[in-house]
Amino acid sequence: MGHLFSSIFTFLFDLVVPPRGTEERVQGLTLAKLQSAASGESSLPYRNPDITALVWELKYRRNPQATALAGEFIAEELMAIAAEELGKPLLIPVPMHAARRRERGYNQTEMLCEASLFVLNKREGQTLSDRTLSQKVLGSPVRAGTQRGRPDFSQEGSIFEYAPNVLVRARATPPQQGLPRFLRLKNIRGAMQVVDPERVRGRVCVVVDDVTTTSATFEECKRVLKLAGARAVHCVALARS
Numbered sequence: 202m203g204h205l206f207s208s209i210f211t212f213l214f215d216l217v218v219p220p221r222g223t224e225e226r227v228q229g230l231t232l233a234k235l236q237s238a239a240s241g242e243s244s245l246p247y248r249n250p251d252i253t254a255l256v257w258e259l260k261y262r263r264n265p266q267a268t269a270l271a272g273e274f275i276a277e278e279l280m281a282i283a284a285e286e287l288g289k290p291l292l293i294p295v296p297m298h299a300a301r302r303r304e305r306g307y308n309q310t311e312m313l314c315e316a317s318l319f320v321l322n323k324r325e326g327q328t329l330s331d332r333t334l335s336q337k338v339l340g341s342p343v344r345a346g347t348q349r350g351r352p353d354f355s356q357e358g359s360i361f362e363y364a365p366n367v368l369v370r371a372r373a374t375p376p377q378q379g380l381p382r383f384l385r386l387k388n389i390r391g392a393m394q395v396v397d398p399e400r401v402r403g404r405v406c407v408v409v410d411d412v413t414t415t416s417a418t419f420e421e422c423k424r425v426l427k428l429a430g431a432r433a434v435h436c437v438a439l440a441r442s
Contacts, residue, residue, distance in 0.1 A: 226254035227267045235274045243278050247412055247442035256440055260309045260411055271439050272316025275409065279317055280324075282407055282435050283360045290405040290435075292318065292361040293426075295418060296370040296393070311365050313439060314409050322359050361407070367397045368408075368422060389421045395429040402430035413438040 230251060238252060239245050245252045258267035283290060294310035302308055371394040395401055408422045419436040426434050 221262075223254035223257050224262070224264065226251050227258050227264060227270070230255060230270055232270065232273045235270065236277075239274075242441075244413070244438045245274070245440040247440040252440050256411055259312065259439075263307060263309075263312070268312050268316045271313055271411075272318075273320050275313060275437060275439055276317040276320040278437050279361065279407065280321060282437070286405045286433070288405065289360065289362050290407050291364040291367065291401065293364050293368050293406055293408050293422075295408060295410040295422060296368050298370040298373040300373055309411050310409055313411060314363065314365070317409070318359065318361060318363060321361065325360065364397075364400065364406075367395060367400050368426070369394050369396055389417050391421075393421050393425045395425050398429040401426055403432050405433045405435070406431045407435045407437060410436070410438045412440045412442055414442045 234251070235245060235255075238249055245255075247253060247256065255267050255271060258264035259271050279292070292314055294308060294314045297305070297308040297310070370392055372392045374389055374392050406426050408419060408426070410418060413419060413436075416436070419438075423434040423436065
């Protein structure tokens with residue numbers, strides 16, 4: 202009955218406020234469709250219009266449905282990585298500069314990590330309610346630890362340790378989009394900083410981003426984490442362009 206009421210409400214709402222084109226595409230997506238689009242790869246083809254819509258709705262609209270679906274897809278890759286590594290890996294979202302974070306109000310890579318952890322923790326039997334994702338996976342706490350009213354992703358049974366504050370973007374950089382690879386590498390060099398080397402030393406780190414093109418951002422994250430003593434660094438992107 203509740204599902205029927207929700208469907209009727211959604212239908213009536215869409216009549217009054219028609220969904221955006223990208224939002225409409227996301228409404229037609231499923232995990233199975235994303236896995237088919239990936240064609241066995243660990244990330245999705247960004248140039249596929251459905252994937253572009255998914256990324257835009259996550260990145261610019263904070264769309265809960267897009268966030269949940271992207272989290273499901275990324276969770277599969279994270280689980281595969283965790284199964285191959287000893288110990289509990291650190292899960293690290295690609296950071297956003299503080300000024301950009303204030304302007305946008307959230308960091309979509311944190312949302313992506315948290316949506317993935319929601320899926321993984323539920324598989325491990327953690328006690329996160331079904332409403333948690335849509336209500337509270339809306340960006341990470343400003344500082345380490347659990348903020349009041351937010352889900353605790355650092356539960357003992359989790360296969361990852363969530364570390365949204367261990368890596369920061371210390372220097373604002375121009376947008377990478379449209380730059381050739383050598384300029385992307387130059388642009389991002391020195392922009393990342395590990396603020397808690399003790400937490401990184403000897404650990405396996407998994408860095409997550411929404412879209413990768415030349416891997417310049419990933420390479421800089423990997424470089425500074427390795428300098429801080431990380432034992433291994435894996436990089437996972439929702440989409441590749």
